[in-house]
Structures are given as C-alpha cells and as structure tokens.
Amino acid sequence: MTQTGQAPDGARIHVTGAGLRVRGGREALRDVTLDIAPRQLTGIAGGSGAGKSLLLELLAGLRLPSTGLVRHDGQEPARAAIPSGFVPQDDIVHRGLGLRRSLEYAARLRGADPRIVEGVLLELGLADRADQSVATLSGGERKRAGIAVELLTRPRVLFLDEPTSGLDPATGERLMDTLGELAATGVTVVLTTHSPADLARCDLVAFLTPDGEFAGSGTPDQMLRRFDARTFTEVYAAVAVNSTEPAELPATTPPADPDGPSSATTPMVSATPATAGHPSATSVEGPAPRETDASQREGAERGKQAGRSRLGPGAVGQWLLLTRRGGELLVRDRLSAAIMVGSPLMIVAMFALLFRPGVFDPGLPSPSSTAMVLFWIAFGAFFFGLAYGLLQICGELGVVRRERLTTLRLGPYLASKVTLLLPVLALADALLLLVLRAGDRLPDAGLDVYGSLFVTTALASAAGLTLGLLTSAAVSDPGQAALMLPLLCFPQVLFSGAFVPVPLMAGAGQWLSVAMTNRWAFEALGAGADLEGLWARGASPLGPPLLASYGDSFAHAPWTRWLILVGFSVFFVLVAGWLLNRRCPTVRRPLVSRRQQVSRGARPSAEGTRSR
C-alpha cells in the first residue's frame, strides 16, 4: 500500500463492562469488555440485530454507554479527541460529483490539504476512477470511496460498519486486504461484518449473542477453539444457542483497568503485528506488546496536534466552500437543473395564457381578476421556492450526518443553500413579472411599483425556500418530501385571503391565515399594485363592494408585510437548523435519557455523565 504522509500510530481502544439501553428500556448491549490494540484489524460479529453497529458507535465514542466505560488511549473519547474515521453503511460521498472533486471538497472541509487526495486514491486503488462520477462507481468502489474520505485526515483509528456487505467475495477480500494493510501501517481498524471470511482475516474477533450480550473475543483461532468449532458459521450457531443459556457461555476476555497501564501488560487477546491482514501471523498465547506506553502517549499527543490543525475552515470559509460544492452539484445534475430552470418558465407561460390582458386598465378593470392575478403571482413565487428547497437536505442526509461529526457547521450549510438558490428564484420572479407586464396582465406603472412587486415575490420565494429546507431537514427521504407538498401548499392557497377574504373567514381560519406566508405576500402585492385605488376609483361597479369584503387587506404599506415574510424565513431557517442539529449531532447522545436510565435502575456511565 502506498502511504501518503506520515503513517499514524493507532490508538488503543478499551471497553469495560459497557452496556447500552435503547428506547423502551431494552438493553441492546450488555457487559462488553474488549481491548483493541493499535495496529489491530478487529472484526465484530453477531446475528442481525445483535448490536454490532451500536457497539461500533460505542467504540468510536459516537454513542455514550448506559453503563461501563469506553476509553481511547486511556481517556474518555471526547477528551482524547483521537483523529478517527467512521464509515457508516450510508453513502458519505456525494453521488453527483466526480470522485476526485468530491474528495477535494471533503479534504478542504476537514482542513486537510487537498493535495492528499491523489495519494489516497492511489492507496485505495481508485486512481483510474478519479474522474468518474461517484454515481457510476460500482458498489465496491463506492465503499472504497467512503473509506477514502475518512483517510484524508490520516486517522489513527478507522471504524467501518459492514464495509464488505453487498460485495462479491473477491471484491470483499480485496477490501479486507486493503484494511489489513492499513492496520499494518499503524491504524487501528475496527469493522462489523457478517462474513466468516472477513473474520478469518482479522487479528481480533469479538462476538455478540443475538440479544446483545458479549460472547467473547480473541484471535480467530482462539475463538474457533473456544467454541469448539471448525468454521465461524459454527461459532455463529454456538453463540446463538448459548445466548439463551448465559451461564454456559465460554469465558470472555477478562476485564482490565482502562485507566491503568496499557494493556500491553494485561493478558488480553494477543496479536503480533498484522501482516497484510493475515491472521495466521497472530500469536494466540503471547502478549500483545506492540506499543510501549511512551509511544502511545506520543501517538496521542501527535493525534491531538493533528486534530487541532485540522479544524477546517471558519464559518465564512465553509459557507464559500459549501456554496461552490452545491453549485457544482446543481450544474452536474443536468436533468434536475433543467427541471429547475424549465418549470418556472412553463408556469410563467401558463400564467400568460390563463389571464386575459387589460384587467388592470383603470378605464375598464376586472377587480376579481386582478385579485386572482396577484394571488397566483404570490403563490407561484412561494411554490418555486418550496419546490427548490424540498429536496435539498433529505437527499444528502447521510453525508451531512458524517460531516457534522467532523467540521460541518449548520449555519454555513443552510446559508449556502439559500445563497445558491435565492438568486435563481429571484430571476424566475423577475421573469414572471416581466412577461406578465409585457403581455399587459399587470398595471402600466413605474419602476417604484415594479420594484415593490419584485421585492415581494423574492421574499415570498425566500419564505417558500426556507419552508422547503425545514421540511427537507425533517423528513428522511425525497419520497416523504414529495408527500409533504400538498400538505404545505393547500393551506397556503385556502387561507391566503384571496379566495375567501380574511374578514369573511371563520375565526379559526383567520388565525390560521396569520401563519400563511402567502397571505402576507398577497397583501403586499395588492398594496404595491394599489388595488384599493383601482377598485375604489376604477370604472368597474364591482370594485367598491369587493373592496368592502377584503376590508383593510391592502391598506398596509408593503414593507410591513416584507418584515413579516423576512421573520418567517428566519424562523424557518432556525427551526431547520435546530432539527438538523438534533438529527445530525456533533456528538451522539445515549439512546435513552439519563433520567430514564436512573429510573430503570441502570448505573449511568462516567461518559454519559461528563460528556454532556
């Protein structure tokens, strides 16, 4: 394996008596005691739902244990702050970009020198795929792309959730070779797997029973002997049987003092340095002294320094970077870009066909048509924004979740979405007004009136866009976002005050209309186009009674409605940020609250108490 930069020293990961409760009080993990030495390739095995992913997150310090302790180089994970990579099962690379570009953005975001990308691509055998779009990579190549992202910051520990799942045996074997080589260069590598072949290539194997109990750890040979099995498939079966009879479980790795001396001196599972991932090179009985205490301390110190120098760009730098990346994603996805540009054009054309010309002519106005023209302009502007915003976040939630655990800040992230999309929306709004004016569907007025109408439509679009972003942050996939569309649009039509004027609505409807951005945009457009003057003094006898039914809807200066629209947009962005912060936290929390743990009689872990 080609190494780029200085080979990192792996970290020692130590878990003592760790357990994890999930909602409903069930203990998803019990009594895990495990010691993973630097340079080890460790496989976590167990049936489906046994808790492998949870244990991986626990080991990575992304989840806090309900009971017991997790230590990285003898310290709480948050305090040790060891540079580590985590490759979840979800994609963590944008599919819409070329592989090299995607990695360069990831490197910049994490504060790494983008020149490292070429080396990492070579390291993972992806150099000849560098210019290919991530979407067109094979499953195995995409898995390696995920690992490449994590190697950009030269982690000391790499955690991978089922990296070989879905790969053919040969590709899986090559990936395990790569991980073994990585471990041999000094990185501590921990992975979950269902594959007996993967386990045979590990230095250390840990098994969980189907109900989350720790069933023991050891070298592959040790585990086979301990369960009197010839293959790991037999170990799976033995562990499943024993899970119903805990007393008969074979002896597990003995607990050790996590804060004490390095387990180089404890009788834990022992392994000599992994040579290209071949477990035959591991020593079953011997101690595991590959790292001295001094070298571990040095490694930890180097890791902390590396962590500090890798804080990534500041808020403005992130905003610029994310805006650029978003722009590139938008332009490269030609079909979506065409739909984004094409749909406002089509709607503008439809509006031009729908309304007849001259309805704003003071000599022969059509009061009800003028109200409809302005309502549909307001709704069109809102709808463009909503449609643009709805798919922005939910489609890349896996990437956001992973990037949040590195350096991503939500302020610059959300600001980049608005910066990128609002100018496009404003252009569509301007076009809408221009086309309608050119076709005599809007009043013959000066720049002041059109300036006011434009500001209103741009703010209506901003409100739609931010509501779309909020919704996108709340749902889990684009399908759910699409289902939300009618729910978000119908009230904006019904309670806008255009079809049923606000004074004529039932009490509850009047209250609901306050929460509709479309109401305020419609009123601002009406005030900007001076509907009151046209209806009161125009030649149509229908004007005065219509004006009476709309009450003072158009009596307020447009800027008062603009302030309300700005307020809504700010509120939507803040809620979107709050939701994203909950869904993509920078540090994971326990699955149940501390109060719930105490009320259920669990002893909260030291991490759970201190890290929050």
Ligand SMILES: Nc1ncnc2c1ncn2[C@@H]1O[C@H](COP(=O)(O)OP(=O)(O)OP(=O)(O)O)[C@@H](O)[C@H]1O
């Ligand atoms: N956030 C959560 N809230 C409640 N229960 C959870 C949560 N995450 C996981 N669980 C439960 O904990 C158990 C272990 O889940 P986990 O994802 O770790 O299993 P796994 O061994 O990785 O499974 P698989 O091999 O199928 O991926 C499962 O029963 C799962 O339903």
